[in-house]
Amino acid sequence: MIYLDYQATTPLAPEAREAMLPWLGGPGSIGFANPHSPHRPGRAAAAAVEVAREQVAALLPAGGRVVFTSGATEALNLALAGIGRRHLAVSAIEHAAVLDTAGALDPATTILPVDREGVIDPAVSLCEGTGLVAVMQVNNEIGTIQPVEQLAEAAHAAGALFLCDAVQGAGKIAPPANADLIAISAHKLYGPKGIGALWVRDGLELAPLIHGGGQEQGLRSGTLSPALCAGFGAAAALSMGRMEEDAAHVALLWERARAILGRWTLNGSTEMRWLGNLNLRLAGLDVTRLMSELRQVAFSAGSACASGSGRTSHVLKAIGLVDKDAKASIRLGFGRYTEVRELEDACAQIDAAAAAQGV
């Protein structure tokens, strides 16, 4: 099995797994305590959480607070609902965690269009009275990198706050230094599932979604898992240390894959993109058939969450693809643990299977 779905989730880094094990301790260890308990084992757990918080903070702009959540979906919900701003503006290619949440909070949410390359115009005009602008750093379906720092500037100029869903960019490229709120997820950067974080610029007030014991400075109640925090922290530290190496590796993978799939059309910009994402289309391709014929290659036809829904991708629609072109598109995602040879092999299989369909 060749796994080419790195935007859906990434393998857990061995280093992250290792960092978690002491905190998955059983009876006889102290690696299980509640980090909010004031006794000795509790304090040890709390210390591990704070070390992890520092490691995660290194992925984010200087200053600010890192609030641990159960994942990016919760972080985005906390940001959008907790900040209490009216009049939202979000890009047309946001993940459902932003689009649906914004729509529920403000049915009149402004949808900011993208061009045919899948990039938002940084000179986009914002309606007067816009309270918050949300634009993702790297699109999860087509990999395009958005001019988020310029958009944050534009938001600020209009008196709005700027929220960035950095799930696909964190640990891979630098964070938008001037964002006000940034959501990230551990399992997209080789950490464990079940944990994410919301970064909040200093001085911003936020209302919690989950009330209770008052953890995370009252912003997010619920017992924190030292194991998940430690795994997230280790994954973050590893990504920081390997950022150039990881980027060079995906660039190499990208080149090889592009060479083999040269007759396929790329969806989204060639230049403004994370090279670990290759979203391609081939006129007339039956994607369902392709997927069922290539059981040894794991790839997708859009985001994992929307997969299987049968809906046309809102991202591909937003870049101007007609339905039949959108439905003839596949997403290949690769990263740190993808080997050149297995990727070449998978791409050759994909191309051959498509050719066998007569396309």
Place this chain on the structure above:
Amino acid sequence: MPTKPLYLDHAASTPLLPAARDAWLEGAAIWANPSSPHRQGRAARSALEDARAKIAEMLGWTGEVVFTSGASEAIALAIVRSKKPLCAVSPVEHEAVLRHAGAARRLPVDASGRVDLDSLGGDGLVAIQQVNSETGVIQPLDEVASRVRESGGVLLADCAQGAGKLPLPGADLIALAAHKFGGPIGIGALLVRDWAMLEPVGGQERGYRAGTENLPGVLAMVAALEAGSDWVGEALRLRNMLEAGIVDAGGEAIAADATRSPTIGGYRMPGKSSAAQLIRFDAMGIAVSAGSACSSGSLRTSHVLSAMGLDDKAASEVIRVSIGRETCEADVDRFLAAWREIAGKRAAA
């Protein structure tokens, strides 16, 4: 002085069971996204759905199971998404309920903290816990449930302290957290009698909880439940021993006459603040707590003990001792020796 740590704070969090750890590691190996359509994604999905069915079966639950990050999130989900607004809560609930309770009616409780059944009524959502996290007192939830249903209401039971140890009560919505019964921190569930009780939010979990599922956590939670609750009988014997020793040394057991969980007890050492006791116990390597972990160290008077009618001074002298699966008689002896030393009592001859 013994240096080996003695952990008697299992109500805050209890050690991860070795079987749960193994299951977690197996889950970490099935790391694909359960929402992905490819084979690996489908394998993760099928493991997740098997786990969901197993949990329902082990808990004897015939309704739906929504996985969450823990009990706090499950409670928030239930209250925020309930079609019926929250109309009443017991005043001895965990903060996870109370902080969402706004102006909901606080039901009267007796000196043990049990709700007055005759005070129930109304057709809204009522939130009452199964087991109190500070005193172990068990609420008469089966009677509560029938009263709530008679008046057209819906019952939410915070079962964080009871699930995996005691049979579940007959509530409509039940919140639980794996790390209270030997599973990992960071995973829990909301049990839902009928989807019609909640407004969906979209996304995963049939549209009732968005976010990539924590499959390793789910599998570890199943393994922890599979380990069973046979040990609770022994816990009762140890708790009774502990309590007799405390009373013998001039201490008081809180709500001693009420039906309580065998695993949690509140104990007062007259004349010694809980803060002072905790420092001494901690120095002796013994982990206990004052109230819940979340409020420990805050030095606020426990809202639970206040609601039961304890005055501030008495309430400030109460600590919580909670027993786990591996607690043994020698642990009780060691705790009692420490208690006597802190209370300034000589050991019984």
